[in-house]
Amino acid sequence: MNDIARSIDRSTALLTDKYELTMLQAALRDGTAHRNVTCEVFSRRLPNERRYGVVAGTDRVLRAVEDFRFSPEQLEQMDFLDEDTRQYLRDWRFSGQIDGYREGELYFPNSPILTVRGTFGECVVLETIVLSILNADSAVASAASRMVTAADGRPILEMGSRRTHEYAAVTAARAAYLAGFTATSNLEAGFRYGIPVSGTAAHAWTLAHTNPDGTSNEEAAFRAQIDTLGIDTTLLVDTYDITKGVDTAVKVGGPELGGVRIDSGDLGAVTRRVRKQLDELGNHNTNIVVSSDLDEFAIAGLRGDPVDVYGVGTSVVTGSGAPTAGMVYKVVEVDGVPVAKRSSSKQSVGGAKRALRTYRSSGVAVEEVVYPFAAEAPDTGQLTTRELTIPLMRDGHIVEDLPDLEASRTYLDEARKTLPWEGLALSRDDAAVPTRMVGFKD
Numbered sequence: 001m002n003d004i005a006r007s008i009d010r011s012t013a014l015l016t017d018k019y020e021l022t023m024l025q026a027a028l029r030d031g032t033a034h035r036n037v038t039c040e041v042f043s044r045r046l047p048n049e050r051r052y053g054v055v056a057g058t059d060r061v062l063r064a065v066e067d068f069r070f071s072p073e074q075l076e077q078m079d080f081l082d083e084d085t086r087q088y089l090r091d092w093r094f095s096g097q098i099d100g101y102r103e104g105e106l107y108f109p110n111s112p113i114l115t116v117r118g119t120f121g122e123c124v125v126l127e128t129i130v131l132s133i134l135n136a137d138s139a140v141a142s143a144a145s146r147m148v149t150a151a152d153g154r155p156i157l158e159m160g161s162r163r164t165h166e167y168a169a170v171t172a173a174r175a176a177y178l179a180g181f182t183a184t185s186n187l188e189a190g191f192r193y194g195i196p197v198s199g200t201a202a203h204a205w206t207l208a209h210t211n212p213d214g215t216s217n218e219e220a221a222f223r224a225q226i227d228t229l230g231i232d233t234t235l236l237v238d239t240y241d242i243t244k245g246v247d248t249a250v251k252v253g254g255p256e257l258g259g260v261r262i263d264s265g266d267l268g269a270v271t272r273r274v275r276k277q278l279d280e281l282g283n284h285n286t287n288i289v290v291s292s293d294l295d296e297f298a299i300a301g302l303r304g305d306p307v308d309v310y311g312v313g314t315s316v317v318t319g320s321g322a323p324t325a326g327m328v329y330k331v332v333e334v335d336g337v338p339v340a341k342r343s344s345s346k347q348s349v350g351g352a353k354r355a356l357r358t359y360r361s362s363g364v365a366v367e368e369v370v371y372p373f374a375a376e377a378p379d380t381g382q383l384t385t386r387e388l389t390i391p392l393m394r395d396g397h398i399v400e401d402l403p404d405l406e407a408s409r410t411y412l413d414e415a416r417k418t419l420p421w422e423g424l425a426l427s428r429d430d431a432a433v434p435t436r437m438v439g440f441k442d
Helices: 004-008 016-028 058-066 072-077 085-091 119-125 127-153 166-179 187-195 202-207 216-227 242-256 266-282 294-303 404-416
Strands: 035-044 097-099 112-118 157-158 234-236 259-262 287-290 308-310 327-334 353-359 365-372 384-387 389-394 435-437
Touching: 016 085, 016 119, 035 119, 035 127, 058 127, 058 389, 072 085, 112 119, 112 127, 119 327, 127 157, 127 166, 127 294, 127 308, 127 327, 157 166, 166 187, 166 404, 202 216, 202 234, 216 234, 216 242, 216 389, 234 242, 242 259, 242 266, 259 266, 266 287, 353 389, 384 389
Parallel strands: 157 308, 234 259, 259 287, 287 308, 365 435
Antiparallel strands: 035 112, 035 327, 097 112, 097 389, 353 365, 353 384
């Protein structure tokens, strides 16, 4: 099978809104489709007044653009389009340029996260697919990053598959791993992206080990699990009574038992009791894993308690109260002329843009400087600078040697360290790093 045939098989072309194509039809009739434009992805504000955002999904966007192809079967269904438009779409290939922030980069209000350059006909139809990926993945990564900070070095497992769409679960696991989660429960995410996979047993396993008279047999469940998965496994001890569950776990597993998991109750108080109980039984190295509707605030609240590993589900896959990053995709330049929306509360700055970030000698970020795409970088005095805008796609082809998921994960871990200390706070406030526009007309 050739590359085009493979691309049609995984076409992303219909992952879009109808008005993208009705606009295209009108643009083909009046000639606008062939005008050169620049479109920009940015966020006017950070969700819930958070201090920073994390760019995630960049690699998925680039691959989606490559796979944006219309098959004959798809076009046949589009009876709302005239034949000229359908013919245009038969031959549609993105041949333009994409620049932007690398995956794992921090962003702030008005950061030019992605810059797409090409004809109007090329760029306009990409709006929905670009935003759907960046908004979802960045929302998850931004929430997950806050959780990683709150955990203060302790591992976090992603286990939210049952709380979202089956395919959203896969990409959410990827975004959470990018942000610093250590593993996922989702097998497809592990297969597709090479993410470490983790999981042992649920309450159903313990409940299934019931005696003929209806009494529970937690010990049988624990023994069978250890016999199958080994002594390093984690036993779920809160199906019935937690104290008895821990006693049974130690009885079966001995001092080398890997861990116990608690999924209910007042986790702070419970983990303190369980740690004391484990230590008194000689299980000093048995980890305590906690789950149960954790978010960044709950994790931060447990920082002083004897928790070794966190398991997070619903909150991370739903962006912890911010399921979208609020990014928009706007035309900012037509045939080299800056254009901008002037609507109340939705004003933007026209013109293609790139950005750099300035740093003190200590490595702490000072500000984001946004300037015209074709201009020289502005003078920032004695501050150290780093260019944020990098080439991502050239003439419709993904740039070679872009960072992979592991490299982006490492990059984000280092980028978080450049935030001012208040930027890591969970409370609502202004962005940790201000954005300044330089070289644009009012």
